[in-house]
Amino acid sequence: MYRLAGGWTPCPPLLDTLSAPSFQKELEKQIEQGAKRIVFDCSDLEYVSSAGLRSTLIIAQKAKAAEGRLVCCCLRGLVKKVFEISKFSEIVPTFDSLDEALK
Numbered sequence: 001m002y003r004l005a006g007g008w009t010p011c012p013p014l015l016d017t018l019s020a021p022s023f024q025k026e027l028e029k030q031i032e033q034g035a036k037r038i039v040f041d042c043s044d045l046e047y048v049s050s051a052g053l054r055s056t057l058i059i060a061q062k063a064k065a066a067e068g069r070l071v072c073c074c075l076r077g078l079v080k081k082v083f084e085i086s087k088f089s090e091i092v093p094t095f096d097s098l099d100e101a102l103k
Contacts, residue, residue, distance in 0.1 A: 015052030043074035073101035
């Protein structure tokens, strides 16, 4: 799920070449409408491909350019390993829990 001004929106369990474009488009739309803080809850995310990482990075950059922020939380399993190996968590802040991400 990712948190937007209007509440929570579910994210796909796979963030890959098929799902990443719509994920990115929806979040870009929210940033354009003024969302400043986006919390990407990865607890239901089972797989992320390079396309998913790319979309997440683009969203983080656009949020920053709009004086906002994207954070990720609840990484687990393969997704957590991908973030660690790619050092992606050094680019996008990550938190162990949703409570920490919301602070």
